[in-house]
Amino acid sequence: MTDTIKTQAKTLTATIDSREVLMTEGMTILRAATDAGIYIPSLCHLDCLPDYGGCRLCMVKVENMRGFPTACTTPIAQGMQISTRTDELQQLRREILELLLSEHPYTCLVCRDKKECTEFMHSTRKVGTITGCNFCPNNGTCELQHLVDYLELSEIRFPIVYRNIPPVKDNPFYELDYNLCILCGRCVRICNEERYSEVLAFINRGNAALVGTAFDETQKEAGCEFCGACIDVCPTGSLSEKMGKWVGQPDSSKDTHCSFCGIGCRMTVNTKGKRIVNVGPEPESRHNPHQLCMRGKFIPGDMLHHPDRVTRPHINRQGKWLEVSWDQALDVIAENLKKCSGDQFGLIGSAHDSIENSFVLQKFTRQTMRSANVDLSPATPYPELIRDIHDYYASSGHVTINDILTADSIHVLGAMTQWSHAIIENRIRKAYKAGKQVLVAASIPTRTVEFSTDYQRYGKGCEHIHLHRLTSELAKEKGGERILMIVGDEIINSDRARDNINNLLHLATRSNNRVRLLFLLAEGNRYGATLAGMNPVLLPGFAAARKKGLDTAKMLGRPKAISAIHLIGDLPVGPAIKKLKFFVQHNMFFTPASKFADVFLPLATTWESGGHLVNLEGSLLPLSAMVPGEDQLMTPAGAVNGIAMHMGRKVLFAGSASNPDRQLIPLVEQTLTRGRKRQTGATESPEPRSRSKNGRLTGKTLQKHHFHYLGNSLPDLVPDLAKVLEE
Amino acid sequence: MEVKILSAKFDIENSHKLEVAKEHGAYATLEKLFAMEPADVIEEVKKSGLRGRGGAGFPAGVKWSFLPKDTGKPVYLAVNSDESEPATFKDRYILVRDPHMLIEGIIICCYAIGCHDTYIYIRGEYTSQVRILQQAIDEAYEAGYLGDTVAGRDFKLEVTVHRGAGAYVCGEETALLESIEGKKGQPRSKPPFPAVVGLYDCPTIINNVQSIASLPFIIDQGAEAYTAYGTEKSAGTHLFGISGHVEKPGMYELPLGLPVLDVLDKVAGGVWKGRKLKGVIPGGSSTPVLTAEEAKTATLDYESMAEHGTMFGSGGIVVLDDTVDIVALVKNLIDFYHHESCGQCTPCREGLGWMLKITKKILAGGGSSEDIDLLLELCDNIEMKTVCVLSAACTMPVRSYLNKFRHEFEAYVEKGASLQAAGIQG
Ligand SMILES: Cc1cc2nc3c(=O)[nH]c(=O)nc-3n(C[C@H](O)[C@H](O)[C@H](O)COP(=O)(O)O)c2cc1C
Ligand code: SF4
Ligand code: SF4
Numbered sequence A: 001m002t003d004t005i006k007t008q009a010k011t012l013t014a015t016i017d018s019r020e021v022l023m024t025e026g027m028t029i030l031r032a033a034t035d036a037g038i039y040i041p042s043l044c045h046l047d048c049l050p051d052y053g054g055c056r057l058c059m060v061k062v063e064n065m066r067g068f069p070t071a072c073t074t075p076i077a078q079g080m081q082i083s084t085r086t087d088e089l090q091q092l093r094r095e096i097l098e099l100l101l102s103e104h105p106y107t108c109l110v111c112r113d114k115k116e117c118t119e120f121m122h123s124t125r126k127v128g129t130i131t132g133c134n135f136c137p138n139n140g141t142c143e144l145q146h147l148v149d150y151l152e153l154s155e156i157r158f159p160i161v162y163r164n165i166p167p168v169k170d171n172p173f174y175e176l177d178y179n180l181c182i183l184c185g186r187c188v189r190i191c192n193e194e195r196y197s198e199v200l201a202f203i204n205r206g207n208a209a210l211v212g213t214a215f216d217e218t219q220k221e222a223g224c225e226f227c228g229a230c231i232d233v234c235p236t237g238s239l240s241e242k243m244g245k246w247v248g249q250p251d252s253s254k255d256t257h258c259s260f261c262g263i264g265c266r267m268t269v270n271t272k273g274k275r276i277v278n279v280g281p282e283p284e285s286r287h288n289p290h291q292l293c294m295r296g297k298f299i300p301g302d303m304l305h306h307p308d309r310v311t312r313p314h315i316n317r318q319g320k321w322l323e324v325s326w327d328q329a330l331d332v333i334a335e336n337l338k339k340c341s342g343d344q345f346g347l348i349g350s351a352h353d354s355i356e357n358s359f360v361l362q363k364f365t366r367q368t369m370r371s372a373n374v375d376l377s378p379a380t381p382y383p384e385l386i387r388d389i390h391d392y393y394a395s396s397g398h399v400t401i402n403d404i405l406t407a408d409s410i411h412v413l414g415a416m417t418q419w420s421h422a423i424i425e426n427r428i429r430k431a432y433k434a435g436k437q438v439l440v441a442a443s444i445p446t447r448t449v450e451f452s453t454d455y456q457r458y459g460k461g462c463e464h465i466h467l468h469r470l471t472s473e474l475a476k477e478k479g480g481e482r483i484l485m486i487v488g489d490e491i492i493n494s495d496r497a498r499d500n501i502n503n504l505l506h507l508a509t510r511s512n513n514r515v516r517l518l519f520l521l522a523e524g525n526r527y528g529a530t531l532a533g534m535n536p537v538l539l540p541g542f543a544a545a546r547k548k549g550l551d552t553a554k555m556l557g558r559p560k561a562i563s564a565i566h567l568i569g570d571l572p573v574g575p576a577i578k579k580l581k582f583f584v585q586h587n588m589f590f591t592p593a594s595k596f597a598d599v600f601l602p603l604a605t606t607w608e609s610g611g612h613l614v615n616l617e618g619s620l621l622p623l624s625a626m627v628p629g630e631d632q633l634m635t636p637a638g639a640v641n642g643i644a645m646h647m648g649r650k651v652l653f654a655g656s657a658s659n660p661d662r663q664l665i666p667l668v669e670q671t672l673t674r675g676r677k678r679q680t681g682a683t684e685s686p687e688p689r690s691r692s693k694n695g696r697l698t699g700k701t702l703q704k705h706h707f708h709y710l711g712n713s714l715p716d717l718v719p720d721l722a723k724v725l726e727e
Numbered sequence B: 001m002e003v004k005i006l007s008a009k010f011d012i013e014n015s016h017k018l019e020v021a022k023e024h025g026a027y028a029t030l031e032k033l034f035a036m037e038p039a040d041v042i043e044e045v046k047k048s049g050l051r052g053r054g055g056a057g058f059p060a061g062v063k064w065s066f067l068p069k070d071t072g073k074p075v076y077l078a079v080n081s082d083e084s085e086p087a088t089f090k091d092r093y094i095l096v097r098d099p100h101m102l103i104e105g106i107i108i109c110c111y112a113i114g115c116h117d118t119y120i121y122i123r124g125e126y127t128s129q130v131r132i133l134q135q136a137i138d139e140a141y142e143a144g145y146l147g148d149t150v151a152g153r154d155f156k157l158e159v160t161v162h163r164g165a166g167a168y169v170c171g172e173e174t175a176l177l178e179s180i181e182g183k184k185g186q187p188r189s190k191p192p193f194p195a196v197v198g199l200y201d202c203p204t205i206i207n208n209v210q211s212i213a214s215l216p217f218i219i220d221q222g223a224e225a226y227t228a229y230g231t232e233k234s235a236g237t238h239l240f241g242i243s244g245h246v247e248k249p250g251m252y253e254l255p256l257g258l259p260v261l262d263v264l265d266k267v268a269g270g271v272w273k274g275r276k277l278k279g280v281i282p283g284g285s286s287t288p289v290l291t292a293e294e295a296k297t298a299t300l301d302y303e304s305m306a307e308h309g310t311m312f313g314s315g316g317i318v319v320l321d322d323t324v325d326i327v328a329l330v331k332n333l334i335d336f337y338h339h340e341s342c343g344q345c346t347p348c349r350e351g352l353g354w355m356l357k358i359t360k361k362i363l364a365g366g367g368s369s370e371d372i373d374l375l376l377e378l379c380d381n382i383e384m385k386t387v388c389v390l391s392a393a394c395t396m397p398v399r400s401y402l403n404k405f406r407h408e409f410e411a412y413v414e415k416g417a418s419l420q421a422a423g424i425q426g
């Protein structure tokens, strides 16, 4: 349910099917009935979309009102007497449904043997053209099937008209078969009025009306952002995910949070056996009512079930991979690591990993290996970034994504939200449509500019000049409108990140919370992983480490800085990797870096093992295991625990890898709610600048910071994604 | 019988030019207008009994008074010049022969309702008309009748012409607004009505060209001069386009309330070729047909048409002689509305399609008597069960033909040919 601002709405009484109901002024009849638990059939209506009234199935009878008003568009009034289920209405609806289905391949829907057929026949969905329910990816979850049952429609008096439109399959992620479309317009409306992608439209008119794009462009040409919202709302099988089509009907469904970007959208994952069928947003989720983004919607299945997934441990024998058992692999690792304890060892983890894994990984490094060299890849431009954000939240309160909608004006600084944080982009667009000030500043124009009231372009690498001017201007203002600053890549990943962020934090603190900051953390759990201690200078809970370790850049910066690395995921190959004495890669795929690895371990991701994360708002979110994964996969925590045991050291945890320490999550929760006392003067002198050349919004930046999972490049895994991202 | 109120300047050469129009009194009412209070203007129009000439006949002054007060939003006027209803050809005369009367009417209306931006929505096919209209608007701007200071007063008024792209449904007022907004012309659900949430979500008045063009006379001569014409509930004069099987088809201005047959005989020269009258479509193709018998008692006004189970409509009278094949006519009619449906409502999009298919089947000799009943049932299931009344504009007349001329449909069912071809007399 969306956050509603408390208004003094009047309460009304009306009767629905002779039941007295109490309703709030402004509600439609459909809403009121639904709240009272009375079902009115509807097809075109969706709560998250503006009223439409096209399908006409929801017609009701209202005493003293002419005709049959549609429940979904008619506001309820005091004393209304509404009937929703008279014989006359049901007959009317039946006839409308008949008309609706006359251009839909309806044979299976009204077949007398359909019960037996569903029971004994499998869905054959691997067909090019859908000619009946048994060939449709929507079979079983179809709203038309439900309506036919509800209205007990057993015969259609009109012969089928098959539109004979070739299905569109030329886009990477989904198929469009408009022979099944009933023109409810949900997809068109969600695309235009919720996502503001403005791709889908009704084309032609009258009987020839269809859903399509203007001037017959392809989805991509028309500006499709592949959020998949249209698929999620379609009541028929007209729009369907390509991948799920081949898996079959889901047999179970679980709720979880997405960990690709820092937002952590709630999502529902439908599975069949060990496979993901498709992913949908959770309808009532706060972040994303009926919405995900391209990554969350289409990538999990493609990635987890990728044919190149490595599912067994391997050791490197003179350049050849040898499949071994876990015991053998752990023995080799233990033997070698024993020789590299202390500062010679480094561990590089991932911000996509769970809090649980992160905690165990840093414990392994610090306790088992007695090294302080632990960090994430890619690393933050300065190690205390997350702690600074955390301190800011602790003193000024958490900033949430929906604050974008309540701020008076929004500054979008150096961000590429359209692709990096699509749901934040969506809130920005919403704010713009609601007449808010949206000021965009970046070194290259992004689509967000179309939804801005002001756009300032600064030179590449000159974000700090812009920031300086902006903050000093705003600092002069006394009182006034509430400003939300959305801080993106060019600020966070700049060489001058520390100055940039201090500058912003200073402004925010001095403004008495009039200016608030939302940091666009790229990965799902950068906050949580850092909080769990995956940081060379910060211990779990952001406590300053007495012994400071090397960060990722330093571990990899100079050959022979260290001699052994344990890596979760992947990272770009540099000279240091080649010079390592011993290198373990724990990943889903062989990558260019694997060439230099001595041992490769098959990774169980959080999609397969569950856990928790802390999103960019600082909220603790649970991850559930979606699919069991192959037998030989292991979580990062499980693997290092095994290594410790094989080394003859103390076990890191007993019991399950998804819950290594019962104290951990409650502790994280406490830290997040209580915050940490501000330690003034605790900040160290600025680190020397890293040599990284980022701070620019290019396709490379996108790929490096946003389109990777555990460091593995998503466009490399899903070639279609590369096509979509190329401009 | 003819009168010259709206058409007073129609026969003057170059009457569309500002100079000529001014010689014959154009813009003369503005002096009087600006001396009045806006509320008094609305009152005067209410008193005149002027009813909307776009088809529905809603009293213009009453519509204006529905505008909410002090919303802080601008008020818009959209002048409906889409004129696409088959058999209707009246507004085009105003556009071409007296565009300054329309502009003067716009000034009056805008002054009354406090509007500073007007859109004239003109059907795409009116190419020469739009040129002449635009010239007139340009001249009016130059002469200071439009722009920042209308006629030297502290009153700003911009007029923009918006051309349609050839869709009948864009004549429906909310589809028209969508189209002006640059979207596909698709009617909106009502409520809210455009007077409250209209163009760009602001309060909006939509009036037909002829409704607006009637205003200069009413303000100049007063409401009583206007009510001197017509009947009690149907005041004033109307431009009638008479077509079909008559000797003298054409556009005639007549006071409301004249007997249908008198007009046919005395104004339009009677049914052509000395044939017998079969029926009369009283006000555009969407109005239910009158049989020759019914036409005897009907008069051309809103009340009488309602009493005869039909509507006054848009003044497009079509005369049908006894050779007309009603089934073929019905097929044509459905074909038009089916083609023009916007496609958002199931009953209209699919239902009209099936009505067309069934009618074609009957016409081809393959129909059954159940098909005729199915047509009637479809009419019931479509009518008033859709977002706009385009679908009803089809089912209402079709039902009237089915009921009043059912024997012609049955002739096709039984003999596979029209009544006429089968040699039976209707
Ligand atoms: C399908 C449809 C088409 C219409 N076409 C026209 C038209 O071409 N011109 C017109 O003035 N009104 C047309 N109308 C009526 C308008 O919706 C509206 O009632 C009218 O413009 C109001 O102006 P009036 O009050 O001055 O008559 C149409 C209505 C419908 C439902
Ligand atoms: S494709 Fe689906 S959502 Fe879109 S109009 Fe057709 S049936 Fe509705
Ligand atoms: S009745 Fe027909 S024309 Fe009118 S809104 Fe519905 S589909 Fe469109």
Ligand code: FES
Binding pocket: A041, A042, A043, A044, A045, A052, A053, A054, A055, A056, A057, A058, A059, A070, A071, A072, A073
């Ligand atoms: S749900 Fe109300 S008209 Fe479709």
